[in-house]
Amino acid sequence: MxxxxxxxxxxxxxxxxxxxxxxxxxxxxxxxxxxxxxxxxxxxxxxxxxxxxxxxxxxxxxxxxxxxxxxxxxxxxxxxxxxxxxxxxxxxxxxxxxxxxxxxxxxxxxxxxxxxxxxxxxxxxxxxxxxxxxxxxxxxxxxxxxxxxxxxxxxxxxxxxxxxxxxxxxxxxxGALIGWKAFVAAVIGGIGSIRGAVLGGYILGVVEVTTVVVLPSTWRDLIAYSLLLVILIFKPNGLLGSAAQQKV
Amino acid sequence: MKFSLLLASTLAVLALVGCSKKSAEPAVRIGLNVELTGELPSVGASSKNAVELHVAQINAAGGLMLGGKRVPIELVIGDNGAKADQAAATTQRLISQENVLVMIGPNASSCAIPASEIAESLKTPMISPWSTNPKTTVDAQTGKHKAYVLRGCFTDLFQAGVLAKFTLKDLEAKRAAVLFDVASEAPNGQANLYKETFTKLGGVITAFETYTTGDRDFSAQLTKIRASNPDVIFLPVYYTDVPLITQQARQLGITARFVGSDAWSSPEIVKLGGAALEGAYFCNHYSTQIATPAAKKFMDDYQAKYGQAPDDIAALSYDSIGFMMKAIEAAGVTDRQAVRAALASIPSYEGVTGVMRFAEGSGDPVKSAVILQIKDGQFIWVANAAP
Structure with a gap:
């Protein structure tokens, strides 16, 4: 903003x-x-x-x-x-x-x-x-x-x-909504990992758009964020994050 | 410091005691609950300007005539930020703490619906100038009209019918796509009612797509809409979203015409939207081009005071407070029950946006609508639609 x-x-x-x-x-x-x-x-x-x-x-x-x-x-x-x-x-x-x-x-x-x-x-x-x-x-x-x-x-x-x-x-x-999405992308990718954040961002974007294309657009956020929850259940530190790393 | 606090609180208590003894009130307190900040700032500004203009005119004449005496009006303004929770909190504050007699606003349906629940439960008359969603005046659970809540405009039931007929008959378009904000009350209601009426009248809804408040990219939905090949795209969304949607649609090579609802009615839309909006149609509450003498006077006064032409939110707000003031004068006392009774006893009110008639026990006025077209950045009158 x-x-x-x-x-x-x-x-x-x-x-x-x-x-x-x-x-x-x-x-x-x-x-x-x-x-x-x-x-x-x-x-x-x-x-x-x-x-x-x-x-x-x-x-x-x-x-x-x-x-x-x-x-x-x-x-x-x-x-x-x-x-x-x-x-x-x-x-x-x-x-x-x-x-x-x-x-x-x-x-x-x-x-x-x-x-x-x-x-x-x-x-x-x-x-x-x-x-x-x-x-x-x-x-x-x-x-x-x-x-x-x-x-x-x-x-x-x-x-x-x-x-x-x-x-x-x-x-x-x-900027409010993008701020949230950036945060979500960083968590998905693994806090502390820049490559992870980039990957998380692309995954979030692709999932959102694909949901709209394939399913009714009303389901977009529901599907996108459910999927992200599932990712976090299996990879609690994010896709590329490691457990020991901490943020400044 | 402590002493002055003590003194202030003592005075406040004394003032409260004074109130309960029904000593003569110095001014009639009117609450105004509008969208000054947030997603719809120009709605709040227009509403506030028009109400302040009306109050200034009454006060210049000495005030309201109550029981043979002139009593000035004091306006208490609250900002609801165009958010539902803030609208409810503001309503609570205006009624319980500021002790206003009646409340004008909110305008956006997302704000007016929660506010109306509180006004109803606190038995305080409220009029929303611009909220078209049926749920503002009707209790969703019982299906009954709320006793203390009115509106100054037509409802979405009527508007959706007008727009569906206009699309089919005047534009001769049989295929319509709809894109709207599913998280906002007025757009949601308008989209669903339009779909219902349009299908009933023989039209085909080719795509029915949604997004949520705050979205800025609509390309996925628009790509789907483009594939469904509609003649028109109905966009019942607020003026702040319309420019981005229409620009992105044109960039994707969509040539279908745009049709909008009264949620478009702010001059801001043209400033933000530019060429992509050229030729689009939308439904509105009044047009400056077919003004009655009373409307002309209002337009001139408004122009003189604020240096801009009033949009329909300003006109509806002016009528809403006008109608309320008439009811308070008819009641003759500053008592919410009496004002409520007086509101029901006024058969019709001729305002800037035409004649308002309320059916027995209903807070919804019977009013006509206009269809406007955007041409060279101006709103051009196209047709009238009578109820």
């Missing part, structure tokens, strides 16, 4: 090309992500894990309702990208959808690479697995965590921009 609104504000002030707008929004939401970490998470670092989850929900509600009280109206999002529709072997696709799949693919591969290969990624994973020992090794834990939230914010901002191009009505509550 913040990403979409930031993009809307930017392009209504200055006509930016799409890629510039996307990067600018990512910087803005990265700063916001780091700021939220500083204000809302750092004081709770030693508190029980549930407190952090509640804070996360609380931050989301504060941002959403601030927007709502400033401007409850949904707004149209200008198209930054001329979209063309293709018909290919009975499948209708448009260039915007392909572009979104492409950009998210690049971002996912990039994130996966950074987490696995760079110093910061290694520090991040070390902090996640043992927060008490890692500072003793000389890793600046606070900086690592701030950076993690900044990267999370930047990716969320990119998602907001891409989403508002695909569904060009921008409103305060637009």
């Amino acid at each position: 913040v990403g979409a609104f930031a993009c809307l504000l930017l392009v209504s002030l200055v006509p930016l090309p799409f890629i510039v707008a996307l990067l600018a929004v990512m910087v803005i939401t990265a700063v916001l992500g780091a700021l939220i970490e500083r204000v809302a998470y750092r004081p709770l670092r030693q508190a029980p894990r549930v407190s952090a989850i509640i804070t996360a929900l609380g931050c989301g509600l504060v941002i959403q309702n601030t927007t709502l009280s400033l401007s409850p109206y949904a707004r149209p999002m200008p198209r930054l990208f001329e979209s063309r529709t293709f018909e290919f072997a009975g499948v209708t696709l448009n260039s915007l959808q392909l572009f979104i799949i492409g950009v998210s693919g690049v971002l996912m591969l990039g994130l996966d690479f950074v987490i696995r290969k760079t110093d910061w990624g290694i520090a991040l994973r070390a902090t996640a697995s043992d927060r008490a020992t890692v500072p003793l090794m000389g890793v600046p834990v606070n900086r690592v965590i701030s950076l993690t939230f900044a990267v999370g914010g930047a990716l969320a901002g990119a998602a907001g921009v891409l989403y508002s191009q695909a569904y060009p009505v921008v409103g305060a509550a637009m």
Whole structure:
């Protein structure tokens, strides 16, 4: 939601090309992500894990309702990208959808690479697995965590921009449902595993759409979420999660 | 600090004692329960604007005439966030804590139905300007009309019939597909009643697809609809969802015409929807193009005060409070029972949206509807439909 609104504000002030707008929004939401970490998470670092989850929900509600009280109206999002529709072997696709799949693919591969290969990624994973020992090794834990939230914010901002191009009505509550679905996808894939979250997201999407195509659309959420429950019964840590791994 | 709290609570108790002794009330308190935030902000804004306009006009004239005295009106506004639970809580607060005499709103059926249950149980007259779902005024379990709940508009029973006939006769379309929000009361009711009437009149429903509130991607449902090859697509959904559905339908290459219900009736729809909505038809409560002198005056006043033309929610809200005020004046006292009795005794009320007539013991007015078409971003009057 913040990403979409930031993009809307930017392009209504200055006509930016799409890629510039996307990067600018990512910087803005990265700063916001780091700021939220500083204000809302750092004081709770030693508190029980549930407190952090509640804070996360609380931050989301504060941002959403601030927007709502400033401007409850949904707004149209200008198209930054001329979209063309293709018909290919009975499948209708448009260039915007392909572009979104492409950009998210690049971002996912990039994130996966950074987490696995760079110093910061290694520090991040070390902090996640043992927060008490890692500072003793000389890793600046606070900086690592701030950076993690900044990267999370930047990716969320990119998602907001891409989403508002695909569904060009921008409103305060637009992110609520996606937030839940992202959480569900992460749990299905295994909390802590990025590849798992990607897999979970694709499974959730495919199940939802397939249900609508094959069965009455009223059954969509019932079938989709029942299936996810079944997955969790057999794989309680998610598809690619391991039992010992814990989240920052 | 503590002293002032004590003082305040003492004063509050004194005020309550004063009330129970039936000392002269300084103003008539009217509750307004509307959708200021949430999914339908323009519904709440229009409703609030129109009610405030009406109250300002009455207060400018000195107030309501009660027992030979002029008494000013005090409006107590509550936001229901377009959510059912919040609407119920707001109703409870307005009636029990704010002690309003009558309540205007909510507008969305999802909010008006739970609110009506509370108003009915607390024996407080309530009028919903825009809720068309039958369950607002009729108790779903007993099938009886609620004694304290009225509405300012026609019901979905009537609207579905109007739209089904319009699709078959005027558009000469025999095949209709329906896509609606299954989690919202008004869309759900309209879709099912339309399906029933349309099939009864000889039409074919080619697809009957649903989604839930908050969805933004309809491509799976629309792909199914496209395969069923309809002449028209009936979209009884709120103006906030319509733009995304119609844009995605056109992107998928669907050329069928769109038909909508009164849930479309906000100018916001054109701002958000753009070209995909061009040529679509929908059912509405009134049209600014066939205005009576009374309606003209309202339109001018509204335009002067808010700098925009009133939509039908504004017009219905204006009529709803107008009708309520007439009943309070007829009752002559600020007593909920007396107002309730007076509401039943007014045979008809001529408002901005036409004449409202209530059948004996019913909270549903008999009113006509209009069909509008979206052309160049404007709502153009096409036809009238009498009850």
